[in-house]
Amino acid sequence: MNDIAEVRVATAADAQADVRTDTRTDARSRTDTRARIQQIAVELFTSRGYEGTSLREIAERLGVTKAALYYHFRSKEDIIQSLVEDYQGQMDALIDLARSEPRTAKTRREILDRYVDIVAERDQVFRMLHQNQAVLNTMASAVRTLKTAPRRLVDQLVEPDAPLRERARMMMVLGAISVGWMYLADQVPDRHELSEVVSGLASEFARCEPGLPG
Amino acid sequence: MNDIAEVRVATAADAQADVRTDTRTDARSRTDTRARIQQIAVELFTSRGYEGTSLREIAERLGVTKAALYYHFRSKEDIIQSLVEDYQGQMDALIDLARSEPRTAKTRREILDRYVDIVAERDQVFRMLHQNQAVLNTMASAVRTLKTAPRRLVDQLVEPDAPLRERARMMMVLGAISVGWMYLADQVPDRHELSEVVSGLASEFARCEPGLPG
DNA sequence: GTCTATATAACGATAGAC
DNA sequence: GTCTATCGTTATATAGAC
Numbered sequence: 001m002n003d004i005a006e007v008r009v010a011t012a013a014d015a016q017a018d019v020r021t022d023t024r025t026d027a028r029s030r031t032d033t034r035a036r037i038q039q040i041a042v043e044l045f046t047s048r049g050y051e052g053t054s055l056r057e058i059a060e061r062l063g064v065t066k067a068a069l070y071y072h073f074r075s076k077e078d079i080i081q082s083l084v085e086d087y088q089g090q091m092d093a094l095i096d097l098a099r100s101e102p103r104t105a106k107t108r109r110e111i112l113d114r115y116v117d118i119v120a121e122r123d124q125v126f127r128m129l130h131q132n133q134a135v136l137n138t139m140a141s142a143v144r145t146l147k148t149a150p151r152r153l154v155d156q157l158v159e160p161d162a163p164l165r166e167r168a169r170m171m172m173v174l175g176a177i178s179v180g181w182m183y184l185a186d187q188v189p190d191r192h193e194l195s196e197v198v199s200g201l202a203s204e205f206a207r208c209e210p211g212l213p214g
Numbered sequence: 215m216n217d218i219a220e221v222r223v224a225t226a227a228d229a230q231a232d233v234r235t236d237t238r239t240d241a242r243s244r245t246d247t248r249a250r251i252q253q254i255a256v257e258l259f260t261s262r263g264y265e266g267t268s269l270r271e272i273a274e275r276l277g278v279t280k281a282a283l284y285y286h287f288r289s290k291e292d293i294i295q296s297l298v299e300d301y302q303g304q305m306d307a308l309i310d311l312a313r314s315e316p317r318t319a320k321t322r323r324e325i326l327d328r329y330v331d332i333v334a335e336r337d338q339v340f341r342m343l344h345q346n347q348a349v350l351n352t353m354a355s356a357v358r359t360l361k362t363a364p365r366r367l368v369d370q371l372v373e374p375d376a377p378l379r380e381r382a383r384m385m386m387v388l389g390a391i392s393v394g395w396m397y398l399a400d401q402v403p404d405r406h407e408l409s410e411v412v413s414g415l416a417s418e419f420a421r422c423e424p425g426l427p428g
Numbered sequence: 429g430t431c432t433a434t435a436t437a438a439c440g441a442t443a444g445a446c
Numbered sequence: 447g448t449c450t451a452t453c454g455t456t457a458t459a460t461a462g463a464c
Binding site: 004045046047048049050051052072130131132133134135137138150151164165167168169171172173174175176177178179180183184188193194197198200202204206 | 221259260261262263264265266344345346347348349351352364365377378379381382383385386387389390391392393394396397398402407408411412414415416419
Binding site for chain 2: 447448449450451
């Protein structure tokens, strides 16, 4: 059950394309190098930082030269962009979902549970983002919008005229989920158990457990 | 009450030295340039990242050349080290305090309140740290230990054999405080009100409000 | 798809004059 | 305390052969 920690960056369209065109029997598919670059990149960006990781390092781990990377990605920023695309889409979809539902305790619990799932299933990308918050400020628009996601989500979960205390509560619940997962995921053997514990506590903090008024 | 957001890096010993030796009447004290470097650095490290900020940029904002910085600091890393020293000392003291007290609800509330105070009073440095988590991995020991602070603090707040749920709860409370403060501090007019709201909610999440069993 | 070779630029840091 | 000048290194990115 630890494979939910994989990099998870391919889109559904990518996967379909693979199935259609990939008739080889060897293990190395046509898009495999690209995926391996992504895997190495997410690891190095997390441990040494985006700006602290050179394309030379990535290439060396892959066993190719720096120039080869430019066949698969137009730039270094293009690599990190490809890594966060899927996560970004999931977060946008979550915010849209929250927007489309009434602001009840049930909705909040549902949204929080799904947020935990998104984080847990994209563990590596999520960690990388948290380790490289500052560099996102210097990047193109698409990546930057990630930083506003928590605020946008809170806006959909509390009433527009909610008092500070309730806005703070919801923002703190999101922080509790993020940090709780980040600091505990590599310390516990069963990540599925962890995600259920985190979900449960998040709902308790948000006061939207079954039976509570919403 | 917004001046609690200032950089707050000078040590008590520094301040004493200033008082003793500084008899000039002009506004520029002997250690002022060093302090101004620190102020500019913490701003740039937060917005553009540590590795994304060059010494040339810091020097330009200060109106001097790059070389002048080396009179005040031995290296770039020495600058960030000086910035986090005070925060690090406060966190170590907090963990020691938690270690010295019994694990009661009252202790937990006291520690959480003081953690909120530390964060609120060192707002700028705290933000910078959260925006540059990855680069701390590549640095010398002193700065690195900051990353273990949350875990060490949780270890002192829950029983050694506490179940996952209670360890997760306390880690999530720390995350709630950190993220809650970071995302809300520049959105609310009264930071003192915010710190009280955050403290109150943290104690509620941790189930250590007055009247609860501990 | 990957290579060699290179363009171009910026970085952190130091030497030594003033 | 700040300057000019520079060293040595590394970075992202591209051109063109294979």
